[in-house]
Amino acid sequence: MPLALAYRVEALPLREPFQIAGHRFVDVPVLQLRLRDGPYEGRSEAAGVYYLDDRPPGMARRVESVRAAIEAGGFDRQWLRSLLPPGGARNALDCALWALEASRAGVPVWQLAGLPGTRPLQTTFTLGAAAPEAMAAGALAYAAAGALKLKLTGEGALDVARVRAVRAARPDAWLGVDANQGYALDTIAELLPALVDCGIALLEQPFARGREQDMRAVDFPVPTAADESCLDLAELERIAGLFDMVNIKLDKCGGLTEGLMIARRARELGLQVMVGNMGGSSLAMAPAFVLGQLCDVVDLDGPTILAQDCTPAVAYRDGCIDCDVKVWA
Structure with a gap:
């Protein structure tokens, strides 16, 4: 049966600017998409991958280029993987198709994915890179959070001060740090002792994409994650043996279909699994929450930094994220 495809590009304002290594964000541009089949529909939201110049306006053009094939119907999610490359456009279509299939079947997506159910997941809450005292204050503001992630910028002494300030403020919390490619072989040494001293549980993406082999030259004292x-x-396959964990983001890999495939293959390769996000509303977090049921570390706090979330929304309670089927499917 033919499908009706609709989409729009929106910019979701942040409550305040958010800083990471090399980038400052004031909003999250997203592509919101809907597939409709008579009384059934599937919705989705995707942000793309800014550092690959995969952004919502271009994503919309890519979706439009396959409109005829999509609206003709009669396709499945594996066919979609061959139709479009990984990225935000395929993520939007893939997740909308999951939700549409769930609507047609009258069951939640997690059941279609072969999961026994869902449970609330402890999520990290992210502190944007700022002055050490500001990050410490932010850590205190997340009083209910059991897990925090600190954005670092590659500025060794300042990053060390940031880590020590947050640990002093929250001696009870699980702490991870995300360098967002900010370090190099000749700068990383200054940071590592502070990670040990402060009981940091995870170091995410210390070096630039394309410099993965540099990981072999460092004896990292804490587990590492590839983003x-x-x-x-x-x-x-290329990161197995170099990192301890892989951070799966649906916008990177092109949707929940491939995200589930990565999680299962990562286990076979001896890698731990993390689910993250490129920002967005609860509509973007909902499919990642399904994937999160298979993950060791969950980083799905995207809506918490928005000026306003969508309705209905995921719930954040006691440091955990929970997602009712009404949010998505």
Whole structure:
């Protein structure tokens, strides 16, 4: 049966600017998409991958280029993987198709994915890079959070001060740090002792994409995670043995279909699994929450930094994220 495809580009304002290594964000541009089949519909939201110049206006053009094939119907999610490359456009279509299938079947997406159910997940809450005292204050403001992630910028002495300030403020919390490619072989040494002293549980993406072999030259004293260094299933094999964990983001890999495939293959390769996000509302977090049921670390706090979330929304309670089927499917 023919499908009706509709989409729009929106910019979701942040409550305040958010800083990471090399980038400052004031909003999250997203592509919101809807597939409709008579009384059934599937909705989705995707932000793309800014550092690959995969942004919502271009994503919209890519979706429009396959409109005829999509609206003709009669396709499945594996066919979609061959139709479009990994990225935000495929993520939007893939997640909308999951929700549409769930609507047609009258069951939640997690059931279609073969999961026994869902449970609330402890999520990290992210502190943007700022002055050490400001990050410490932010850590205190997340009083209910059991897990925090600190954005670092590659500025060794300042990053060390940031880590020590947050640990002093929150001696009870699980702490991870995300360098967003900010370090190099000749700068990383200054940071490592502070990670040990402060009981940091995870170091995410210390070096630039394309410099993965540099990981072999450092005896990292804490577990490491690949984010920018692993975009999709095709790149997973190359990081095995270099990192301890892979951070799966649906915008990177092109949707929940491939995200589930990465999680299962990562286990076979001896890698731990993390689910993250490129920002967005609860509509973007909902499919990632399904994937999060298979993950060791969950980073799905995107809506908490928005000026306003969508309705209905995921719930954040006691440091956990929970997602009712009404949010998505």
